[in-house]
Amino acid sequence: MQFVHDMPFGATLTEHGVRFRLWAPAARGVRLVMNPAREEERTLDARPDGRGWWSVHADDAQAGTFYLWEIDGRQRVPDPASRFNPFGPHGPSQVVDPRKFEWTSGWKGRPWHETVIYELHVGTFTPAGTYAAAEAQLSALAELGVTAIELMPLADFPGRFGWGYDGVLPFAPHPAYGGPNDLKRFIQACHRHGLMVFLDVVYNHFGPDGNYLSAYAPQFFNARHQTAWGPAVNFDGPGCEVVREFFIHNALYWLEEYRFDGLRLDAVHAIADDGSPDILEAISQAVRERCGERRVHLMLENDCNDVDRLGPPGSPGRFEAQWNGDFHHCLHVLLTDEHDGYYAEYDRPLEQLARCLVDGFAREGAPHLVPGAAPRRDATRAAHPLHTINFLQNHDQIGNRAFGERLRQLADDASVQLAAAILLLAPGVPMLFMGEEFGATTPFLYFADWSGDLREAVREGRRKEFSHFPRYAEAAERGELPDPCSEQTFQRCKLDWGSANAVAHREWRRLHGELLAVRHRHLLPRVSGLSAGGRLARRVGESGLQVRWHFDDGMAIEMLVNLGPQPLAAEAVEAGAPPALEEPVLLYSLGSGAAGGLGPWAGRWHLGRAPAAAVRATVAGG
Known part of the structure; x- marks a missing residue:
C-alpha cells in the first residue's frame, strides 16, 4: 500500500516531471x-496567476532533485x-516521492480509552538519536503496557x-533523525x-x-494579534484563506502520508x-x-482548560483530550513543597488534585504564564x-527547570512511587516521559x-529568567547554569539505557509494569462507562x-x-467515610498501613460493587 497526501503547495510529481507551486503574493518575480x-x-x-500563486513545471525534475x-x-x-x-532550512529542498515507501499493514489504530502515552525526543531517546535506533526499544515498551508513542516536534529547524x-518547515522532518522513509519505517x-504514534505539531x-515567509508572503502574519514571538500567524485577517489551508493540509499530511495515529497541537x-x-475547529x-x-x-495543549473544545472521540470540530497541567502541578507541590512561579496558584494542592481526579481540571481561565492576564479561577x-x-513529568516540566532535574531528584522515592x-x-489518560518507566535520573x-x-x-535570556528564582539566583549570577546552546548540554540528555538494567532501575520498571497490568485488566474495560454522577472525592485527615x-x-x-510523610490513623479514614x-x-x-490506617506515602486501590445510592461530593477543607 502507498499513501500520498495531495496538496496545492510545494513539489508534486507528475507523469512527466514535477510541478512546483509557491504562494508569494509580495513577489514581483x-x-x-x-x-x-x-x-x-x-x-x-x-x-503568476494574479492571486499570489507562482507555478512552474520541470520536465526533467524527479525524486531526489534539489x-x-x-x-x-x-x-x-x-x-x-x-x-x-x-541540509537544514537554510539549504535547498529536495523532491520526495512518497510512493517509494510500501506500507505492509492495514493498521486502523486503537480506541482512545486504551491510550497510555510515552513521550520521547528522538534525538535523546537513544545514543544514536535516530528513528532506526529508537525501534530497538519498542518491544519493551509494548510489553510494559504502553499503547502510544508521542514524538516531540519533527518540523525542520536550524x-x-x-x-x-522552533520549526520553520512544517512538512519536512528534521534530517538529523533520518529521512522520510526512516520515519515511516519507525x-x-x-x-x-x-x-499508536502521535506527533506534536x-x-x-x-x-x-530560517523562516523566510515574511520576505515574500507577509500575509502569513497578522500584526493585529501580537504574541511572544511577534505578529501572530494570520488565521483571521486578509489572505488568511491560504494560511489556514497551509496548516490544515499540514495536519492531513502527517496523518495520511505518514500514517500517524494522532496529533498533539502545542500551546x-x-x-x-x-x-x-x-x-x-477547521x-x-x-x-x-x-x-x-x-x-x-x-489532542491539545491549552493552558485555559477550555472544556468546550473537548468531545467524544471522533467528534468533528472537537478534540479527544488535552494535557492536564493541573494534575502535574498539584502533585508536584505535594511531593516537593515548591511554591514559586505558577506553582503559587496551587495553594490547596490536595483539594485541587481531588478536583482533577473527579472533574478533570482544577483551574480554568487565562493562561497562568501570561503576565497581567485575568486571574485564573x-x-x-x-x-x-x-x-x-x-x-x-514531561519535556516542559523537566526541561524548563534550570538543571533539568527529574522528579526522583526532587522528592523521595516512596512519594514518587x-x-x-x-x-x-x-x-484519565496517563503519559510517561521517556525513561520515567525505569526511574531514569538523566537530566x-x-x-x-x-x-x-x-x-x-x-x-542571556535563560540567565535572567532563573535569576528571579531564589533557588537558582546564585547559580545564574555565577554563570553555572547549563549552556543551552552547547552540544555537551544536548549530549547529557541522552538516556542511559545501560543503567536501565541495574537492580534499582529494574524495580522501577517492575512497578510501572504492575500498575499498567492492573490498569489494562480492571480499568480499561470500564473507563468508557464512567458514570458522570458517581464520582466521589473527600479529604481524609491532614x-x-x-x-x-x-x-x-x-x-x-x-x-x-496518604500524600504525606506522617501516618494516617484509622480513625481519620473512618470519620465521614461514605458507604x-x-x-x-x-x-x-x-x-505500609495497619488496622485500617495508612503509613507515609501509602495507598490502596479496591474494586467492588458500588453502594445502592451513588454519592457524589467534592473534597472539603484545604
Whole structure:
C-alpha cells in the first residue's frame, strides 16, 4: 500500500516531471532554481496567476532533485512546503516521492480509552538519536503496557539539535533523525507492536531562524494579534484563506502520508483567531472528514482548560483530550513543597488534585504564564476524565527547570512511587516521559543549536529568567547554569539505557509494569462507562485523599492514599467515610498501613460493587 497526501503547495510529481507551486503574493518575480550551486544549476521562470500563486513545471525534475525559489532575483529560499531539506532550512529542498515507501499493514489504530502515552525526543531517546535506533526499544515498551508513542516536534529547524518547537518547515522532518522513509519505517514498526504514534505539531508560531515567509508572503502574519514571538500567524485577517489551508493540509499530511495515529497541537492558547469556525475547529473537521475510516486522535495543549473544545472521540470540530497541567502541578507541590512561579496558584494542592481526579481540571481561565492576564479561577465545569492527559513529568516540566532535574531528584522515592500509582490507576489518560518507566535520573535540559546573536540572546535570556528564582539566583549570577546552546548540554540528555538494567532501575520498571497490568485488566474495560454522577472525592485527615469512581456496570474503583510523610490513623479514614464498597477486592497496595490506617506515602486501590445510592461530593477543607 502507498499513501500520498495531495496538496496545492510545494513539489508534486507528475507523469512527466514535477510541478512546483509557491504562494508569494509580495513577489514581483519568482524563479525556480534546480540543483543550486552545482555545475548543472539552471533556473526556470515561474508564472503568476494574479492571486499570489507562482507555478512552474520541470520536465526533467524527479525524486531526489534539489531546488530553491529565487525571489525578485535577489534572495533564494527553501520551499515552505518542502517534504525534506536534508541540509537544514537554510539549504535547498529536495523532491520526495512518497510512493517509494510500501506500507505492509492495514493498521486502523486503537480506541482512545486504551491510550497510555510515552513521550520521547528522538534525538535523546537513544545514543544514536535516530528513528532506526529508537525501534530497538519498542518491544519493551509494548510489553510494559504502553499503547502510544508521542514524538516531540519533527518540523525542520536550524542546527544539529533542539527540542523542535522552533520549526520553520512544517512538512519536512528534521534530517538529523533520518529521512522520510526512516520515519515511516519507525511508524510501521510501532504499528507492528500494537503501538499508536502521535506527533506534536506547532501551529502557534514559526521559529526565529530560517523562516523566510515574511520576505515574500507577509500575509502569513497578522500584526493585529501580537504574541511572544511577534505578529501572530494570520488565521483571521486578509489572505488568511491560504494560511489556514497551509496548516490544515499540514495536519492531513502527517496523518495520511505518514500514517500517524494522532496529533498533539502545542500551546493553542497562543493561537489568535477571531473567525468562525476558528482554525482549531477547521482542522478537527477536516481530519474527521478525511480520516473517518481510521481511529485518529486529536489532542491539545491549552493552558485555559477550555472544556468546550473537548468531545467524544471522533467528534468533528472537537478534540479527544488535552494535557492536564493541573494534575502535574498539584502533585508536584505535594511531593516537593515548591511554591514559586505558577506553582503559587496551587495553594490547596490536595483539594485541587481531588478536583482533577473527579472533574478533570482544577483551574480554568487565562493562561497562568501570561503576565497581567485575568486571574485564573477554580474550574466549575466538569470534563470526563478521558478528556484529560495526566502526567508527573514531561519535556516542559523537566526541561524548563534550570538543571533539568527529574522528579526522583526532587522528592523521595516512596512519594514518587505513590504518585506513579495515582497516575496509572486513575481514569484519565496517563503519559510517561521517556525513561520515567525505569526511574531514569538523566537530566532533560533545554538545548538549541543557535548561532550568532541569537545564541547570545538565548543564553542571556535563560540567565535572567532563573535569576528571579531564589533557588537558582546564585547559580545564574555565577554563570553555572547549563549552556543551552552547547552540544555537551544536548549530549547529557541522552538516556542511559545501560543503567536501565541495574537492580534499582529494574524495580522501577517492575512497578510501572504492575500498575499498567492492573490498569489494562480492571480499568480499561470500564473507563468508557464512567458514570458522570458517581464520582466521589473527600479529604481524609491532614494528608489523605479518598476518591471513588462509579461505572455503568455497577462496579466502582476506590483509591485511598496518604500524600504525606506522617501516618494516617484509622480513625481519620473512618470519620465521614461514605458507604463501603460491597465485596471489595484489593487491586493494588503501596507502602505500609495497619488496622485500617495508612503509613507515609501509602495507598490502596479496591474494586467492588458500588453502594445502592451513588454519592457524589467534592473534597472539603484545604
